[in-house]
Amino acid sequence: MxxxxxxxxxxxxxxxxxxxxxxxxxxxxxxxxxxxxxxxxxxxxxxxxxxxxxxxxxxxxxxxxxIERPVVEQRFWMLEKESMVSMGYKGKEWAQEPYNNFTVxxxxxxxxxxxxxxxxxxxxxxxxxxxxxxxxxxxxxxxxxxxxxxxxxxxxxxxxxxxxxxxxxxxxxxxxxKPDQVALCAMEVLNMPKGKINDRFGLEGNEGCSVEIFGDATQGQLGTAFLYTNKESINIGVGTTLSGMIRAKVKPYELLEYVKNHPMIRPYIHDGEPAEYLAHLIPEGGYxxxxxxxxxxxxxxxxxxxxxxxxxxxxxxxxxxxxxxxxxxxxxxxxxxxxxxxxxxxxxxxxxxSFIGKDLKKYKDLTHTFEANPQYLNEYIPLMNRAASQFFTIDGTPKREKQAKIMQSFTAGRGKFGVVKDMYQAWKVMK
Ligand SMILES: Cc1cc2nc3c(=O)[nH]c(=O)nc-3n(C[C@H](O)[C@H](O)[C@H](O)COP(=O)(O)OP(=O)(O)OC[C@H]3O[C@@H](n4cnc5c(N)ncnc54)[C@H](O)[C@@H]3O)c2cc1C
The missing domain is CATH 3.50.50.60 (FAD/NAD(P)-binding domain)
Known part of the structure; x- marks a missing residue:
């Protein structure tokens, strides 16, 4: 037996x-x-x-x-070809027990x-x-x-x-x-001395930083890129739905090279010594x-x-x-x-x-909606970048006039009704 x-x-x-x-x-x-x-x-x-x-x-x-580092800062970058809008959160409480998350x-x-x-x-x-x-x-x-x-x-x-x-x-x-239910992701581990990582990301000691990158990093396809700090290396990666890669006729390593050479990303990783190259699928079909x-x-x-x-x-x-x-x-x-x-x-x-079923149910229509409506990535992220550039340029234009121009630029392409519809739709799939 x-x-x-x-x-x-x-x-x-x-x-x-x-x-x-x-x-x-x-x-x-x-x-x-x-x-x-x-x-x-x-x-x-x-x-x-x-x-x-x-x-x-x-x-x-x-x-x-x-573990590599406890993450104390989470950044989000909305990327255009030569600019980005960034936001995030950094908290010292994440550097202490019981921590929040870690790089590994x-x-x-x-x-x-x-x-x-x-x-x-x-x-x-x-x-x-x-x-x-x-x-x-x-x-x-x-x-x-x-x-x-x-x-x-x-x-x-x-x-x-x-x-x-x-x-x-x-x-x-x-x-x-199906190709829209899985993402294909390529990533590289780049070795770099700890001091250099800390200087570039504004970190102290063994603190870590995670950066999620949207927009131009995926050349308009639904997906994200990322930068994560390890003790003495940086993980950089990018992935899009398989259907997105097929549509854009782009290969994962080409997309990764594009991300590594992007002017907003390059300064963080240049001189990094490639230690490992990896590619893998992620199940993203959701609920x-x-x-x-x-x-x-x-x-x-x-x-x-x-x-x-x-x-x-x-x-x-x-x-x-x-x-x-x-x-x-x-x-x-x-x-x-x-x-x-x-x-x-x-x-x-x-x-x-549990949180698994509830969270997947909450976002059940999000991937499909964003894939079917490329304007969220292709139009609104560039608009956000241009709006930020205009608003923060001090050129003697009164702020109210600037605001009006920015609002016009948002409605010029898709019309007022189109923008309201897009915002309502985005709210509906994320609420
Ligand atoms: C590029 C990328 C970035 C990611 N980033 C994050 C992140 O930052 N944070 C996060 O939480 N998640 C992330 N994920 C997702 C995360 O990696 C997975 O959700 C997680 O690994 C799933 O764990 P698992 O044990 O189910 O599967 P896996 O980790 O894939 O493990 C499956 C195991 O089964 C073994 N196996 C397969 N077939 C057989 C067989 N027939 N016989 C014996 N053994 C077998 C494999 O060798 C493997 O060890 C990322 C995924 C990718 C691809």
Whole structure:
């Protein structure tokens, strides 16, 4: 009789490692399977890790986790070709416990995070690919791996295999994602001495800064670019919906080169020594793209379940929170000895009752609306830049006259009615 586990978790990213941790902590026999050489070896992230959901798995993790910097400043840049409008928030309270969020390098963080699951008793095997779920009588009962004699059995299989989730797809939980439901993102890690980073971003000691960049960075396509400060490196990246890239006939590395050479961005990164180049998909289909989350003997979590809030660049936190919710549902199911879809259904309701379901529902129409109305990026961001330039140019024109001219420039292109309609529509999808 082959060895049987209570739970097999496929994928040792933030979702899988969180789920394995909570299951093992509660006495379940857990196997965590990762195809990479080690957890994190294949994983890509801009680099912002959220305190709350990480702390829910490993209390006071910042005292020992390989974090880069606590983020004390969040900036937003609305970019034009040779200008930008910037805004943001900087607060010293974020430099102290309990902090807000952190920059991390995933190759290091994921290894540490998976080790915490192992310390709770989970068994981690690397360099092992799960090829398919084994099903008997309409129920998932285990996984087939690429190892010799690679069938392994469990009461529940948790799919935490990331954005493509071929395993959930093969179970019929979702179809092939459409190009407007995923973003393609390219990023680079640029090494730079700590002092230089601090001078350029106006930081002290180990404080970090995150910059989200909209507008010209994506050449008019729906997406964002980012700059995040690590201890001795900067992460720079850019992504747009796959449909946007196809439409603009632009390749991810071309867009990244454009961003790196942009006159508003170049001064922050020049002299940076390229250390790593990465590209990855992000599930951005939002609420409507969430697949079936539970089946008989199986649950889907993290990116595999499309749980990403692209507007707030939250993914790792939703991955961890969904991993924890899945673990709690499995523990309940074990107590009831019912691993059927109905027995595991509390996971689905937890997701939709939590910030994950509520936030994804709040923004459910946003991506589609912004993609269908390119004026938000192509017209209003340039207008904002020109308005700021005019308003802050001291040329003897009375301020009221300037204001009137600015208002005229906003209505000249789309008309008063068009502007009101655009603003109402934007408010409706963000409210
Ligand atoms: C460029 C970029 C920037 C991002 N920036 C941020 C950010 O700043 N903050 C944030 O919170 N989120 C960010 N995200 C999103 C975040 O990275 C994801 O939401 C998060 O990693 C999801 O975690 P996960 O565990 O579900 O999936 P993943 O991290 O993708 O992990 C899946 C794991 O499963 C393994 N696996 C896959 N298939 C198999 C198989 N068949 N057998 C065995 N193992 C398998 C993979 O090797 C991998 O380790 C970003 C994403 C990208 C691409």
């Amino acid at each position: 082959p060895e049987k586990f209570d739970v097999i978790v496929v994928g040792a990213g933030p979702a899988g490692a969180a789920c394995a941790n909570v299951c093992a902590k509660n006495g379940l026999k857990v196997l965590l399977i990762e195809r990479g050489e080690y957890p994190g070896s294949k994983n890509v992230m801009g680099g912002i890790l959220y305190r709350k959901q990480t702390e829910d798995i490993v209390p006071e993790f910042w005292k020992e986790a390989p 390098l995933r190759a290091q963080f994921d290894q540490w995070f998976a080790k915490k699951a192992v310390e709770q008793g989970a068994l981690l095997i690397n360099e092992t690919v799960v090829l398919e779920c084994i099903q008997e009588d309409g129920k998932v009962v285990g996984v087939r791996t690429d190892r010799p004699d690679g069938d392994i059995y469990a009461d529940v299989v948790v799919l935490a295999d990331g954005v493509n989730s071929l395993l959930a797809k093969s179970l019929g939980f979702h179809k092939e994602f 409507y793209a969430i697949p079936k989350l539970t089946g008989n003997g199986v649950l889907v979590i993290g990116d595999a379940a499309q749980l990403v809030n692209a507007i707030h660049r939250e993914g790792s936190n939703m991955a961890m929170a969904s991993g924890k919710m899945a673990a709690e549902a499995i523990i309940q199911a074990k107590n009831k000895k019912d691993f059927s879809e109905a027995g595991l259904d509390s996971y689905r309701t937890s997701i939709f009752d």
